[in-house]
Amino acid sequence: MAEKFDAIVVGAGPSGNAAAYTMAKAGLKVLQLERGEYPGSKNVQGAILYSDALEKIIPDFRYDAPLERHIIEQRMWVLDDESYIGTHYRSDEFNKPPYNRYTIIRAQFDKWFSEKVQEAGAMLICETTVSDLLMDGKRVIGVQTDRLGGSIYADIVILADGVNSLLATKAGFHPELEPKNVALAVKEIHFMPQETVEARFNVNGDAGVVIEMAGKITKGMMGTGFLYTNKESLTIGVGCMLSDLKQQRISPYQLLEEMKAHPSIAPILDGGEMKEYTAHLIPEGGYKAIPELCGDGWMIVGDSGMFVNAMHREGSNLAMTTGCFAAETVIELAAEQKPFTAKNLARYREKLNESFVIKDLKKYKNMPDVFHANPQFFTAYPEMLNQAVHKMLRVDGVDKKTKEKQIMANFKQRRSLFGLMGDAYKLWRAFE
Amino acid sequence: MSANAKVEEKLFQNRYRVDSGHPHIQIKDEELCASQCETRQCTVCCPAGCYTLEGNGRIVLITDGCLECGTCRIICDDYRNVAWEYPRGGYGVLFKFG
């Protein structure tokens, strides 16, 4: 019989790396398989790294991880075709170490994280796609890869294979993804001199700014745009629910082109050199779309388990945290000499339930439905808001009281007061 | 048409190791696309413009520029006519930044 491992981890993204690292560190014999040429070569992210999740795994990561800029300012923009109304929050508190958030470049970051995993003692094989799970009845006993020829066995297989989890779908662990539960994001990276980035965003050193955007850039589709500062590049992208793209028949790259041409965005990108265009799905179905997470001999972590908080644009931190919980469950059961049955592995689910992961996803469980049923949040409102501000700011001899009346009349005409109140209530309920 | 020209320019920036002769995505039944599917959503939503509609109503799929996002598989939910696999290990798109 071929070589056997304590655990096999499929995928070397943040969830797989967190799981493999934690188990290897505890002395388990771990094999990790990754289909890319190197870890990160298939992965796409915005990308904001939240320190907390990684710090719990590698406390001194700041000293050698490839980090771009720590975020000191967050902007939220609501755009219509010509303008944006926004809030900027900058705090010097965010400019003091230890920093809370960083921008990263995933191809570089994943490679670094993977080196740590290997230093901890896990074995990594790249350029290898896992094609099937090996089953003994209902129990997963190993994996079949596309190139090693032989099958590889393990007591537990952790699926950290990302949003397109063909393995879990093929094995019947979760149904095929539905267009309403995934967003498609397209993204570009634009290089420019470091001084230009710093001048345009009024930052220096390693400090950075992120902009989250909503409004007419998504043409009424449920989705958002983002623009992040890296050391000597900017990342710009937009993501919308696949069900909306399908219904409205909008090309994703056309959407990105139009966003880049927006009069408030174009000057920021001016002169930059586009060096890569990427696309990736984000599992945004939320709490209600979480699949079965473990069974005999298997567990699911990260994007494969729908662990993304779309409201707060968090994903990689949930990926790392779920990876750790799965690994800790394995370590505990191994120490207690208990088999990896569905019943014993349910401890993983308990850990999740007690953590921010499930608590946060539960909090927003109705959010996708509210936005799906009320597209005005992405069409009429951004326009109304922008027009209202424009009116108030334009000095043209009309008194402010009259302007306010006109704005309210416009609001009512576009959407009845009853509708406005109803929307406010729906939003409030969803957040509650 | 100009949108398509644009996406090719974008893809030109990317690095690929193409597995010649082994397309990782295939249309299961070409006849179905031509005769039954009305929306041909794949031709609109693929972010790499891999699917094109020919004059005779047929869909042509060329996966060389594929970004491996999975959209075409999921969006074809009326017919499930896309056989979607990952490329063989090491092949396909290779992101430098991601």
Ligand SMILES: Cc1cc2nc3c(=O)[nH]c(=O)nc-3n(C[C@H](O)[C@H](O)[C@H](O)COP(=O)(O)OP(=O)(O)OC[C@H]3O[C@@H](n4cnc5c(N)ncnc54)[C@H](O)[C@@H]3O)c2cc1C
């Ligand atoms: C555009 C965009 C912006 C985002 N922005 C943010 C952000 O700012 N902050 C944030 O926290 N999150 C963000 N996210 C979400 C975040 O990227 C994901 O939640 C996170 O990457 C999930 O990690 P993962 O390890 O579960 O999956 P992935 O990172 O997708 O890793 C899965 C790995 O498994 C490998 N794999 C898959 N199948 C197989 C197989 N059969 N055999 C071998 N290997 C396989 C893949 O090659 C890949 O390396 C963003 C996502 C996108 C797309």
Ligand code: SF4
């Ligand atoms: S996986 Fe994505 S990029 Fe590749 S053909 Fe399908 S839709 Fe296009």
